[in-house]
Amino acid sequence: MRTYKIEGVILRTNDFGDANRVVTVYTKEHGKLELNAYGVRRARSPMSGALQMFNHISAEVSRGAQVDTIREADVINFYSGLTAELERIGYASIFFEVVNRMTLPAFPEAGVYKLLAESLPALDRRNARIASLIGVAQFMEFSGVQLSYFHCVNCGVQIEGDAAISLADGGTVCMECVDEVSGDVAAYPENLREAFGKILNFDWREETKLNFSQRQIDSAEEILWRYVQSILGKELNSIRFLKSLV
DSSP states (O other): OOEEEEEEEEEEEEEETTTEEEEEEEETTTEEEEEEETTTTSTTOTTTTTSSTTOEEEEEEEOOSSSOEEEEEEEEEOOGGGGSSHHHHHHHHHHHHHHHHHSOBTOOOHHHHHHHHHHHHHHHHSOHHHHHHHHHHHHHHHHTOOOBSSBOTTTOOBOOSOEEEETTTTEEEOTTTGGGOSSOOEEEOHHHHHHHHHHHTOOTTSOOOOOOOHHHHHHHHHHHHHHHHHHHTSOOHHHHHHHHHO
């Protein structure tokens, strides 16, 4: 079949030539796809509004010898608040950049697609910093390289009270095992572990309050961003962008 239909969330766009764009879409049916969109940057293109980052779209795609091409596209959900502020764009971009860089092409994962689609309303109108943090933490649970937040990575015991955390060793270390792990350890207090519990169990479909202290947010970000960047081997472009806004 020379054409097929998709539903997906746009993770990234990259312009080329005078009016063309490569669109990276995480689709419900096929996982992550990189698709050409010719002429989309022209003012009269019927697809120019649809093929923007963060949009939830449906599209008709034609197969190509090397890269498939979007022929028609419609917006299922558009989130105007998400692109209204540079800081909000930056935090949403952290989540989308992590998903883009840590997923394989054409490898569909229903949980990842569901997470992206359900997170968009929160990224659009709620605290984008917290929503991005929740999105990345929950995505890492699908990735197979998630940190252990609640059990000691050395002995397996369920953690009670304050503990330590070692990114090199994969997560939480109980106080009895601190001297036995190979990596550097940092403090991992009980209230931070409780925050990660709320983050990982957060239901995007409910109007649950995103209620965390500033210290919990700062500490959770410090752990998660350092861990993600250690896996990727470089700083996230979106984090660099946020730093430039300060």
